Each structure stands twice: as structure tokens, then as C-alpha cells.
Amino acid sequence: MKRILLYEPRYKNKYPPLGLMKLSSYHKTLGDEVIFVKGNIKEVYLKQLSVYLVDRFTKIENDIIPETILDNVFYYLKTGRTIYLEAIENNVGFFFPTIESWLRKAFRDARKNKIIDDLKWDRIYVTTLFTFYWDITISSIKELKPYIKNSSNMFVGGVMASVLSEEIENITGVQVVNGLLTDSKRIGLTTNDNIDLVTPDYSILHQISYTYPEWDSYITYATRGCIRKCKFCAVPIIEPDYVSYIDIKKTVKEIDSKYYIRRKLLLLDNNVLASPFFKDIINDIIEVGFFRGAKLKQKTKLYSFYLLLKKGTNSFEYSVALWKEILNFVKQLNLSNKKIASDILDKYFKTDNFVPNSFSLIQCFEELDRNFDIRKITYKKRTVDFNQGIDSRLCNEENMRLLSKIAIQPLRIAFDHWSLRDIYINAIRLSAKYKIRNLSNYLLYNFEDKPEDLWNRLELNIKLCEEFDLIIYSFPMRYSPINDEQKLYQTRKYIGKNWNRKYIRAIQLILNSTKGKVGRNRSFFERAFGKNISEFFEILHMPDSYILLRDIAEKEGLTDNWRSLYREIKEEDPEIIGYIENYDLSLIPDKILITYKDFFNHYYCKYDDLLSIKLNEGRYRKSS
Ligand code: SF4
Structure with a gap:
């Protein structure tokens, strides 16, 4: 039996790591012992070390009851504080001096990252996600290296690893397995099994304290890859071949029999409508209990x-x-x-x-x-979500009719560019015709688009909601390169050719108050993004604090004052506005700052300044 460590760095993410879950199932069938860790490897190691040491103590002193000292051994190894040694002494006898010396040595070794050979793992697998998690991912991989018995049995996989395999190998010296794990030989095993087709082990998610927002979902694929090759997308790199049908029935049934029965079906297909077997996929979804109106009788x-x-x-x-x-x-x-x-x-x-x-x-x-x-037993509505969105260019009467037969909610339709509007509108019309009312889409911005394209797409969604009585949630999604020469992917600092830092920051601030999404309420939309494109650009140029704390700035008359100066300058000296777009007041020449001081003073107003106005009004004060 081998000891296997599956590791995910400590970033927040929505979906559990499917690749690691498949590896867990696979290794368990080989009879291996699997542990899943997210983030704090040291804490997990110290717990294992505590159990290991207490087991050794009981061998030299039979009377020790492990439960009476385990917590204190762990706290001592973690902190080195003598109060825990004293507490241990109260529960052991004659051999305490020996036990104490072992503990002191173990504490010193753990501090220096000297890992006990017996507790090193035979294999370590690290998953990776977005390239902008570069720093945390690389430091995690480096931190894990002392915990492996033989470094040739440590592997890194996942999205970032597939896109930046060379960079990761050069910096960490750890092997990268890019793309899908379709052959176990790639991880140095003698078998040649397709691990990508193994049913994920959902039970390992209970080993960690982090709860994935999508924990109550079957997460799977009915197809793989995509027929297109969009420039901004990592799919053609990670999944270069289009697989047009995968039977989800077996996976769902296996999950039901082994794990907790899930309420949602989350399909991560990149382009399901491209499949000639789309009808079969819909039939499979219906067969596993996700037909329109389906409810789940679920135990707590x-x-x-x-x-x-x-x-x-x-x-x-x-x-x-x-x-x-x-x-x-x-x-x-x-x-x-x-x-x-x-x-x-x-x-x-x-x-x-x-x-x-x-x-x-x-x-x-x-x-x-x-x-x-x-x-207790509860009844819950079941839902299906093709989470990566469907391709509006492939929507037609037949596939929309088929989609309406399942518990789809929401239906996500891609709307990546304004030039796709006619095709997109047609897809929305068809959704309405087949009574699919809950819709959603990701709106890519900061790529080759212009800021007004974003406003136009958001506004179009509101119009379509009004015209067809639909609920469309839009999720503006900022483009970040997955790999680029300046290594901007590591920091998310990329600025598209029609965008600038001020605009990007303004969009972030607006979305901050809407939790990243824009709904169907027109008055809310117009207040957040402006009634027209000219108002939208005005908001993009507004001081950050006035965007974030809109009510206070308006009530104090600051916004009106700023707006009239902005309009005046835009009319008379439009090049002055360009200084705002650079988003760095220190670059503005003194002469300009002095000439337009009333205008630029607004940009020195910080969030705290506005908040203190609010606090001084006493509205946030606790009643005495
Ligand atoms: S259609 Fe979607 S999944 Fe396919 S390459 Fe384009 S963005 Fe990626």
C-alpha cells in the first residue's frame, strides 16, 4: 500500500478538483491510502506526526491512553510551548523524560522542515488552476518537495500546468503532466489506464475544511474539447481533440451508489451543441433524473x-x-x-x-x-447547468427544443463580442419560444473589444428581458492572457488595446456592488452603468471613491461638482482627460495639476474620506 498525497493550493475556487478526485478513485482501487489537502500541508503533517509519536510512546509506556495526550502533543509540535509538555506529563509516567526529549527533537526538526521518512508520501499530485494564481501555486509546489520520498514521483497537472508546463518545470524542478490524464503510464505507473474516465472520488472533499460552492453537484462532461479555436481560450491547448459523446449515466449512477446524492448536474462541456450526439446526451440527462421539473428527495x-x-x-x-x-x-x-x-x-x-x-x-x-x-428528508428542485455556456452560433429550433426537456437552469449562452448580436438575439428568441426563462451569460471584455461593446451587450440583455419576459444574468468577465511574453498572466495586469487601467478599475468597482453580475432591473443598470454610452464613459472616468460610495458622493454634491468640471474640460481640453486614464496622478505635470486643481482634487478623495462623512453623520454609529 502506497501513501498518496493529493494537493490543491489555498486559493478560493468554485469547483472541486476533478483530476485529483479521479486520481483518488484510481489509487484506492490499487489499495493505496489517499489523503487530500488544500493549503496547509504543515498542519496536516503535524497531525500525522502527533499520531505517529503517540503510537511510539505507547510502545515504551503501555499505560498511556492516546486520546488523553494527542491534542497536547499536536499543540506542542505546532507552538513549542511548555504548557503543553506539562499537560502531557500529567498523563504519562516514568518515561516522561524520554518522551519529552523525543518531542523536543520532533519540534525542532519540524521547524526546519526535516520530515520523518516514515511520514513522507510515496506520490504527490498537485493540481493547478488559473495562471494568475502563479505565485501561490509555485510556492505551494516548492513547499511540498520535502514531503516526497522520491522526487520523481511528484507531479503537477491541471489548467495552469498545461498552459505553462515548461515554466513550472524550470522553476520547481517538478514534472508536469499537461492535458488530460488519459494514460496512467504518464505518471510512471506500469498500467495503461485512462484515468480521465474514472469516476471521481467525492468522499475526499470531506477531508478538508474548505467547502466548494458547487459541492452539491455532479460535475462531469458529456463531451470534451471544442470544434473552434478562439484566440483567448485555453481549451484548444488543454483538450485539443473534440470528443463528441461521453456516457454520463455510469458516472452519475456510481456517484449515487457510493456518495451523497447530488441536487445539481454541472456539465463542464466546452461546446456541447457541436456534438452530433446531442439528442443522446439529453436523453442521458433525463434518464439520470434531471428532466424538466424534477425534484430530489434528499436526506440531510x-x-x-x-x-x-x-x-x-x-x-x-x-x-x-x-x-x-x-x-x-x-x-x-x-x-x-x-x-x-x-x-x-x-x-x-x-x-x-x-x-x-x-x-x-x-x-x-x-x-x-x-x-x-x-x-430528516427534504424535497429540492433539481437543476442542470452547462456551466461553460453554449455556442449561440449553433443554437437552432431542434437543440433548443431538446434543452427545454431537461431541468436547465440557467441556460448560459456565450456572447463574447458585439458582432455576434444577431446570432445571440436569435438564440434568446428560441429560448423564450421553448420557455427556457432563466438565462445567463459571460461577457468577455478587455480583449479586442471596446468599452462601449460591453455597455451595448449589457443593455441588450435588459431589452431582451423586457421584450420576452426573461431573467438574464450577465457576468462581465475580464480577459487575461493565459500566457504572454511579459508574464502579465501572473498578475492579471493585462490591459486590452481599447482599454486602460482607469476603465478596468471602474468596471471592477461597479461590479463590486453587484457581486459580479448584472440582472434585469433597468433602473439599477442605468444607475450602475449609465443610461447611454456617453454616461457610461462619464462613470468610467469618475473618481474611484465616487463610484464605490455613489450615494454619499452624490448627497454631498461632490459628484455633481466633479461632473460639471469633467464636461467642461472634455469640451474645451479633451487631452486633459487622458491623464485620468493613465490612472497615476503622480505622472501629471505640476502645471496641469495647478491649472485644473479643482478637477483633479476630486481624484485625491479616498474611500475613507467619504466614509468618515458618513460616520460623522452618525448613521453607522452603534447606539449607546
Ligand atoms: S467556442 Fe468556447 S470553448 Fe470553444 S474555443 Fe471558443 S471560447 Fe473556447
């Missing part, structure tokens, strides 16, 4: 994890999951019930940091259930 997580733990597979993962759910359940009880539940927990759970054994967890659940009746 607490109850489901209890049943899964009783089944016996993935017992470590479901022990962690049930443990977390029990603690969450107790947290939300009222005071008197919390007291009863805490007494039950104290009977079964002996440490704060280490997962109780499955027997204790099952007993604990059953005793809680006798007191609180926790075997």
Missing part, C-alpha cells in the same frame, strides 16, 4: 453521512464528514438542547483535533437521534 447531510459511514466504504472520509455535521448540528441548537447534546458528545468525542473512530460516531449519532429526531 447529517443523516446521509451516518448511513454512508454505516456502509463501511471510505470510512475515514465519512467519519470526518459525520463528525463535522454533528458539531454543526449541535452549534445551531438552543441553549438547553445544546447542553443535552454536549453531554452526549463528551461521552464519545475525546479530542478536539482528531477524528473520533467510526463506532463512536455512529453511537453518538444514534443517541442524538433518540433525543432530537435528526433523520
Whole structure:
């Protein structure tokens, strides 16, 4: 049995790492022990080291009860504080001096990143995502290197690794596996299995504290690759061949039988409408229970994890999951019930940091259930989401009719450029005709488009909502190169040829208040983005603090004052406006600053200045 570490850097992401989940399933079938870590490898190592050391202590002193010292051993290794040694001393006897010397050495070694050979992993797999997570990804890979037994068994894969394989290998010295893992030989195994087709192991997600927003989804593909080669897109690099049909039925059924039954079906297909088997794909979706109007009879997580733990597979993962759910359940009880539940927990759970054994967890659940009746069932609406969007150029009567037969919500239709508007409008008309009312789209900007193209597309969506009584959410998405010579991909500082730093910042600030999306409310849209293109450009030039704290700046008369100066200067000396677009006041010559000081003074007004106006009004003060 090999020890396998699956690792994802500590960035926030929506989707769980499918590649690692497939590797987990695969290694488990080989009889290996798999652990999944997101971010804090040191913490995980120290926990493993604590268990390892306590096991050794019990060999020299039989009377030690591991649960009585585990937490303190862990805290000591983490902090080096002697109070934890004293607490350990209270629970061990004659051999304490030996144990203390082992602990002190272990603490020193851990500080220096000297990893105990027995606890090194046989294989480490690191996943990567966007290229702008460059820094955190590279530092994570470097941090992991002392934890591998043999560096030739450490691999990096995923999106960023596929796009920047050479750069990553040069900087970290770790092998990159780019593209899809269709052959296990590529990771040095003697088998030649297609790991990309393995059903992902959803149970490993319970091993970490991070909750992926899409945790309640089956995440899979009915096709791979794309028939097109858009310049801004990484798909042609990562998935160069178009695979027109993948049977999702087997995957969904396997997930249902082994893991928690999911409410959503999230299909990450890049261009599903290009498939000649689209009708079969829709039939598969219907067959696995995602027909229009479908509802799921779903047990609570607490109850489901209890049943899964009783089944016996993935017992470590479901022990962690049930443990977390029990603690969450107790947290939300009222005071008197919390007291009863805490007494039950104290009977079964002996440490704060280490997962109780499955027997204790099952007993604990059953005793809680006798007191609180926790075997709940709920009914939830099921939804299907082709999350990468469908290609408006391929929408027609037949495929829209087919889409209307499944629980699609939302239907995402790509609208990457204003020049596609007629095709896009046709796709929206067809959606309305087939009563697909919840729509959404990503609007690419900062590529070869102009700022007015973004406003036009947003406004068109509002018009279409009004005309067809639809709900369209638009998600403006800033273009960042996936790879470029100046290495701007590492920092997300790329500026498209028709954009500038001020405009980009202004769009970010507007989207800040809308949580990144724009809905169907016209008055809201017009206030945020302007009633017309001229107002839109005015907002793009507005001081940042006036955009972010619009109400305060307007109430104080600052916006009106700024606006009249802006209009006057734009009319008489339009080149002065260019200084704002550079987004760096220090580059403006003194002479200009002095001549137009009333205008430029507005740009020195910071968020805090405006907030303090608000605070002085007392509106945010706590009542005494
Ligand atoms: S159609 Fe979509 S998935 Fe295909 S290459 Fe263009 S952007 Fe990428």
C-alpha cells in the first residue's frame, strides 16, 4: 500500500478538483491510502506526526491512553510551548523524560522542515488552476518537495500546468503532466489506464475544511474539447481533440451508489451543441433524473453521512464528514438542547483535533437521534447547468427544443463580442419560444473589444428581458492572457488595446456592488452603468471613491461638482482627460495639476474620506 498525497493550493475556487478526485478513485482501487489537502500541508503533517509519536510512546509506556495526550502533543509540535509538555506529563509516567526529549527533537526538526521518512508520501499530485494564481501555486509546489520520498514521483497537472508546463518545470524542478490524464503510464505507473474516465472520488472533499460552492453537484462532461479555436481560450491547448459523446449515466449512477446524492448536474462541456450526439446526451440527462421539473428527495447531510459511514466504504472520509455535521448540528441548537447534546458528545468525542473512530460516531449519532429526531428528508428542485455556456452560433429550433426537456437552469449562452448580436438575439428568441426563462451569460471584455461593446451587450440583455419576459444574468468577465511574453498572466495586469487601467478599475468597482453580475432591473443598470454610452464613459472616468460610495458622493454634491468640471474640460481640453486614464496622478505635470486643481482634487478623495462623512453623520454609529 502506497501513501498518496493529493494537493490543491489555498486559493478560493468554485469547483472541486476533478483530476485529483479521479486520481483518488484510481489509487484506492490499487489499495493505496489517499489523503487530500488544500493549503496547509504543515498542519496536516503535524497531525500525522502527533499520531505517529503517540503510537511510539505507547510502545515504551503501555499505560498511556492516546486520546488523553494527542491534542497536547499536536499543540506542542505546532507552538513549542511548555504548557503543553506539562499537560502531557500529567498523563504519562516514568518515561516522561524520554518522551519529552523525543518531542523536543520532533519540534525542532519540524521547524526546519526535516520530515520523518516514515511520514513522507510515496506520490504527490498537485493540481493547478488559473495562471494568475502563479505565485501561490509555485510556492505551494516548492513547499511540498520535502514531503516526497522520491522526487520523481511528484507531479503537477491541471489548467495552469498545461498552459505553462515548461515554466513550472524550470522553476520547481517538478514534472508536469499537461492535458488530460488519459494514460496512467504518464505518471510512471506500469498500467495503461485512462484515468480521465474514472469516476471521481467525492468522499475526499470531506477531508478538508474548505467547502466548494458547487459541492452539491455532479460535475462531469458529456463531451470534451471544442470544434473552434478562439484566440483567448485555453481549451484548444488543454483538450485539443473534440470528443463528441461521453456516457454520463455510469458516472452519475456510481456517484449515487457510493456518495451523497447530488441536487445539481454541472456539465463542464466546452461546446456541447457541436456534438452530433446531442439528442443522446439529453436523453442521458433525463434518464439520470434531471428532466424538466424534477425534484430530489434528499436526506440531510447529517443523516446521509451516518448511513454512508454505516456502509463501511471510505470510512475515514465519512467519519470526518459525520463528525463535522454533528458539531454543526449541535452549534445551531438552543441553549438547553445544546447542553443535552454536549453531554452526549463528551461521552464519545475525546479530542478536539482528531477524528473520533467510526463506532463512536455512529453511537453518538444514534443517541442524538433518540433525543432530537435528526433523520430528516427534504424535497429540492433539481437543476442542470452547462456551466461553460453554449455556442449561440449553433443554437437552432431542434437543440433548443431538446434543452427545454431537461431541468436547465440557467441556460448560459456565450456572447463574447458585439458582432455576434444577431446570432445571440436569435438564440434568446428560441429560448423564450421553448420557455427556457432563466438565462445567463459571460461577457468577455478587455480583449479586442471596446468599452462601449460591453455597455451595448449589457443593455441588450435588459431589452431582451423586457421584450420576452426573461431573467438574464450577465457576468462581465475580464480577459487575461493565459500566457504572454511579459508574464502579465501572473498578475492579471493585462490591459486590452481599447482599454486602460482607469476603465478596468471602474468596471471592477461597479461590479463590486453587484457581486459580479448584472440582472434585469433597468433602473439599477442605468444607475450602475449609465443610461447611454456617453454616461457610461462619464462613470468610467469618475473618481474611484465616487463610484464605490455613489450615494454619499452624490448627497454631498461632490459628484455633481466633479461632473460639471469633467464636461467642461472634455469640451474645451479633451487631452486633459487622458491623464485620468493613465490612472497615476503622480505622472501629471505640476502645471496641469495647478491649472485644473479643482478637477483633479476630486481624484485625491479616498474611500475613507467619504466614509468618515458618513460616520460623522452618525448613521453607522452603534447606539449607546
Ligand atoms: S467556442 Fe468556447 S470553448 Fe470553444 S474555443 Fe471558443 S471560447 Fe473556447
